[in-house]
Amino acid sequence: MAIREDVLVVGGGLAGMSAALSAAETGATVRLLSHKKSTLRHASGLVDCLGYSGDDGPFADPYAAMDDLPDDHPYRIVGESAVREGFDRFDSVVGDSYRGGHTDVNALIPTQAGTIKPTARYPASMAAGLASDTRSTLLVGFEGLSDFDAPLAADRLAAAGVPFDVRGVTLRFPKKFRADAKLTRYARALDRDEEPDKDRAPRFDGVRRALAELVRPKLDGAERVGFPSLIGDDRNDEVRDDLEERLGVPAFELAASPPSLPGVRLESRFLAALDEAGVRRTTGNPVVDYESADGAITTVYTDNNGQRVPYGADQVVLATGGLVGKGIGSSRESVREPVFDCHIPHPEDRYDWSATDAFGDQPFARFGVVPDDDLRPLDAAGETEFSNLRAAGSVLGGADFAAQKCGSGVSLATGHVAGERAGALI
Amino acid sequence: MSDADTTPTDASDESFEPVDVFSGEPMDLRPGADDCYKCTTCDTSCPVAEVDDDFPGPKFQGPEQWRLKRKGDDDIDPSINACSNCMRCDNACPSSVPLSQMHNEARGAFVERQMEKLSTEYIRNRILANYHTSAWFASKLPRVANFAMNFGPARWAMEKTLGVTAEREFPAFAGQTFREWWAERGGAHVENPDKRVAYFHGCYSNYNTPEVAKALVHVYEHFGYEILVPPQKCSGTPMFANGMLTDARRHARTNVEELAAAIDDGADVIASCTSCSMALRQEYPELFDITDIETVAQNTYEGLEYLRINEDLRGAVEEGEVDMPDMAYHAPCHARNQGLDRQAVELFRDLDGVDVEDVGPSCSGISGTYGWKEEKYDKSMEIGEEMFEHMEAGAGEEGMTECPTCAMQMEHGTGYEITHPLEVLREALTGTSAS
Numbered sequence: 098m099a100i101r102e103d104v105l106v107v108g109g110g111l112a113g114m115s116a117a118l119s120a121a122e123t124g125a126t127v128r129l130l131s132h133k134k135s136t137l138r139h140a141s142g143l144v145d146c147l148g149y150s151g152d153d154g155p156f157a158d159p160y161a162a163m164d165d166l167p168d169d170h171p172y173r174i175v176g177e178s179a180v181r182e183g184f185d186r187f188d189s190v191v192g193d194s195y196r197g198g199h200t201d202v203n204a205l206i207p208t209q210a211g212t213i214k215p216t217a218r219y220p221a222s223m224a225a226g227l228a229s230d231t232r233s234t235l236l237v238g239f240e241g242l243s244d245f246d247a248p249l250a251a252d253r254l255a256a257a258g259v260p261f262d263v264r265g266v267t268l269r270f271p272k273k274f275r276a277d278a279k280l281t282r283y284a285r286a287l288d289r290d291e292e293p294d295k296d297r298a299p300r301f302d303g304v305r306r307a308l309a310e311l312v313r314p315k316l317d318g319a320e321r322v323g324f325p326s327l328i329g330d331d332r333n334d335e336v337r338d339d340l341e342e343r344l345g346v347p348a349f350e351l352a353a354s355p356p357s358l359p360g361v362r363l364e365s366r367f368l369a370a371l372d373e374a375g376v377r378r379t380t381g382n383p384v385v386d387y388e389s390a391d392g393a394i395t396t397v398y399t400d401n402n403g404q405r406v407p408y409g410a411d412q413v414v415l416a417t418g419g420l421v422g423k424g425i426g427s428s429r430e431s432v433r434e435p436v437f438d439c440h441i442p443h444p445e446d447r448y449d450w451s452a453t454d455a456f457g458d459q460p461f462a463r464f465g466v467v468p469d470d471d472l473r474p475l476d477a478a479g480e481t482e483f484s485n486l487r488a489a490g491s492v493l494g495g496a497d498f499a500a501q502k503c504g505s506g507v508s509l510a511t512g513h514v515a516g517e518r519a520g521a522l523i
Numbered sequence: 524m525s526d527a528d529t530t531p532t533d534a535s536d537e538s539f540e541p542v543d544v545f546s547g548e549p550m551d552l553r554p555g556a557d558d559c560y561k562c563t564t565c566d567t568s569c570p571v572a573e574v575d576d577d578f579p580g581p582k583f584q585g586p587e588q589w590r591l592k593r594k595g596d597d598d599i600d601p602s603i604n605a606c607s608n609c610m611r612c613d614n615a616c617p618s619s620v621p622l623s624q625m626h627n628e629a630r631g632a633f634v635e636r637q638m639e640k641l642s643t644e645y646i647r648n649r650i651l652a653n654y655h656t657s658a659w660f661a662s663k664l665p666r667v668a669n670f671a672m673n674f675g676p677a678r679w680a681m682e683k684t685l686g687v688t689a690e691r692e693f694p695a696f697a698g699q700t701f702r703e704w705w706a707e708r709g710g711a712h713v714e715n716p717d718k719r720v721a722y723f724h725g726c727y728s729n730y731n732t733p734e735v736a737k738a739l740v741h742v743y744e745h746f747g748y749e750i751l752v753p754p755q756k757c758s759g760t761p762m763f764a765n766g767m768l769t770d771a772r773r774h775a776r777t778n779v780e781e782l783a784a785a786i787d788d789g790a791d792v793i794a795s796c797t798s799c800s801m802a803l804r805q806e807y808p809e810l811f812d813i814t815d816i817e818t819v820a821q822n823t824y825e826g827l828e829y830l831r832i833n834e835d836l837r838g839a840v841e842e843g844e845v846d847m848p849d850m851a852y853h854a855p856c857h858a859r860n861q862g863l864d865r866q867a868v869e870l871f872r873d874l875d876g877v878d879v880e881d882v883g884p885s886c887s888g889i890s891g892t893y894g895w896k897e898e899k900y901d902k903s904m905e906i907g908e909e910m911f912e913h914m915e916a917g918a919g920e921e922g923m924t925e926c927p928t929c930a931m932q933m934e935h936g937t938g939y940e941i942t943h944p945l946e947v948l949r950e951a952l953t954g955t956s957a958s
Contacts, residue, residue, distance in 0.1 A: 099831055099832050099833055099834060099835060099836065099837075100831055100832060133614060133615065133616070133617055134564075134568070134614055134615050136617065138564060138567070138568075138615075139562065139564060139617060273576075274576050275576050275577065275578075275579065277579060277580075277583075278572075278576065279563075279566045279567060279569070279572045279573065279580055280567065281566075281567050281569075281572065281573040282572065282573055282574075282576070285573050285574065331909070355562060355564070356562060356563060356564040356567045358567075361567065365883075365884075372881070375872075377865065377869045378865050378869075379862050379865065379866075380614075380859070380862055380864065380865075381614060381859060381860055381861055381862030381863075381864075382861075382862045399862070401804060401861060401862065402804055402805055402808060402820050402821065403817065403820065403821040404804070404820070404821045404822070404823075404824075406828075406832055407832070422617075423617075
């Protein structure tokens with residue numbers, strides 16, 4: 098077979114990319130196969146570690162809370178040091194474009210919905226917005242931008258008891274777009290400092306200055322200004338600096354619901370790191386089948402409209418995601434892992450998969466493959482499914498990522514461990 | 524008589540009857556529309572929505588418009604014509620909604636039912652979509668055509684009367700087409716019933732860049748393949764993008780018939796243009812119901828991809844050496860959807876004598892005929908700006924891409940000369956760059 102690598106990683110999200118980087122660092126040749134563009138573009142750009150467990154939280158120190166997690170939680174399987182190594186890897190990829198690496202303590206980041214999220218790492222663009230900071234705050238939204246209602250978000254933050262005064266205003270963006278303009282349209286206008294419309298900002302050449310002049314009279318003593326996550330894209334830092342300089346107060350972005358530009362920016366940093374590390378990437382077609390011999394996977398197949406392309410490898414990492422990412426699938430009868438058909442324990446009666454309280458303790462949220470200490474998925478009898486297959490990220494069971502706010506950390510930690518061990522066996 | 528000699532009557536024949544493109548059972552895109560959960564990731568991946576305030580984005584053009592249409596016989600929104608058919612939304616959708624299929628179908632319906640057939644826009648689009656035909660005429664007198672097509676007053680008149688931008692230089696027509704060259708050399712130099720490929724060269728490498736097609740021939744013969752060059756027409760890519768589905772279907776019929784016959788003779792199909800391979804693999808089975816169309820789709824590969832799968836290409840490249848300037852590589856959008864966007868960069872990383880740098884995920888902005896339209900030209904250049912900047916920031920002073928129209932745009936925006944990966948591969952394998 099022609100296309101062959103030491104380590105094959107299936108899945109291009111945070112777990113898969115971390116696994117590929119850690120495997121490449123061992124000297125192994127690595128290929129990352131992903132169906133679609135990375136799921137990081139569906140993410141907020143925040144990188145959490147552990148925020149809650151059951152009724153406890155938000156945690157100030159996620160590491161201190163790990164010991165109390167259930168035994169089958171991925172953090173308990175790989176251990177605290179692996180979590181730290183996973184975050185070290187993350188820090189080396191993102192450099193100073195992210196903050197939070199100086200401490201174990203969670204940061205509290207306000208979102209566009211007016212909620213607060215405990216998180217371990219956050220984009221530099223959000224640094225001035227920390228909810229633990231007591232500076233009075235103005236939130237600025239734009240007419241027509243349906244994802245963000247600044248006055249509502251401000252009210253919700255105030256209701257949550259944040260230790261600062263917060264107000265929200267909705268302004269007309271200095272350049273008129275169609276009513277449902279995409280956030281990329283705003284970001285581009287700021288990136289390129291396009292000319293504003295005369296009827297909205299008659300006196301200024303660029304939208305950045307025009308925007309600052311629209312915000313200035315609304316400041317009214319506010320010591321910082323929050324914007325939705327579209328303050329520039331490629332030139333995010335430059336746009337933010339420009340606004341700060343003109344307004345005389347720090348500016349920040351609020352964490353957004355997907356798709357968000359901070360997620361897209363994070364994706365491009367990881368792609369650059371993969372390129373740097375020599376990881377080969379194939380994106381665009383799903384992995385649908387495999388061949389095995391003597392209990393080990395030898396080949397996986399991608400599918401392109403019925404055409405199959407074989408990829409050979411000595412070691413394989415499964416990082417296809419969970420229920421949302423489609424690494425775990427379900428029918429009315431059962432829950433399964435669709436690529437290698439790894440065992441996923443679940444109650445026989447599907448009415449036991451979910452709890453009636455929507456925000457309650459949902460069994461389905463913890464569905465996933467069950468790994469041994471080496472992250473190798475186990476079958477129903479407790480034997481390894483394949484001797485050379487490891488799993489990472491949300492395809493693993495035992496964690497409730499949405500409730501515990503631990504998805505990114507689990508991906509980083511298990512991705513790192515799975516990739517490093519796969520690479521070390523070459 | 525070559526197939527090219529039979530072509531021009533097709534598109535110049537205006538007496539065609541608009542036929543129901545989706546004959547038989549009406550196509551039901553309901554499952555695709557239902558799979559959309561409105562995450563809007565497609566909208567953030569759309570290069571047109573980023574610059575065009577009149578364009579509502581792929582989510583509207585696809586599932587939303589599809590649902591609205593179910594209610595009755597509402598018109599298709601004319602903004603469908605602003606979609607450049609780059610198909611980036613397909614690759615972005617986490618739910619595998621067939622966005623480009625929905626766009627193609629809506630655009631076809633718009634052109635068939637709502638577009639004035641005597642309008643300048645329709646005539647212009649039809650001419651652009653049928654590049655195959657214009658190129659056939661031009662190839663008969665290439666030097667005259669090269670002069671006439673870029674003659675200032677003629678271009679001014681074309682812009683004023685037809686809306687074809689005068690900002691671009693028309694690509695030069697080769698003195699000898701690839702098919703003429705192929706006939707002159709006596710066809711295949713290798714016979715091998717066990718390793719046989721049918722080459723879909725497409726219009727551009729036949730009429731404009733036969734060097735790419737010749738490079739493919741040399742590379743494949745180097746690996747011992749017998750090459751068939753079946754009669755063929757336009758892949759349909761520019762026709763899909765202009766909603767000319769009737770034209771596209773007629774061309775597809777010939778292509779499917781000829782390529783299926785080659786497959787019957789033991790060949791796999793290869794293409795050197797990533798939009799051609801995209802059309803044969805994805806758009807054909809999505810849009811048309813023609814006997815053997817799935818067989819053709821399942822047996823079609825891009826030229827480099829096929830060798831990566833079937834030969835030790837990496838090993839061969841590692842042993843080779845070239846003497847070439849550093850190059851800035853741009854991955855065409857249509858290459859991305861086939862999973863091919865990284866193969867050239869990764870392959871040539873192991874090749875001595877050339878440094879190839881990926882200029883990133885931006886769209887070139889030309890999208891075939893889109894950037895040739897007078898009213899789209901500025902947007903096309905705005906979309907391409909990021910690519911131009913990255914090309915100029917990189918070390919290379921020349922460019923590389925698989926797509927002929929991306930190559931036009933790269934050259935137009937930077938003045939760089941643009942090479943096809945197969946040309947680099949030929950030099951690496953055979954030590955020669957000439958034919």
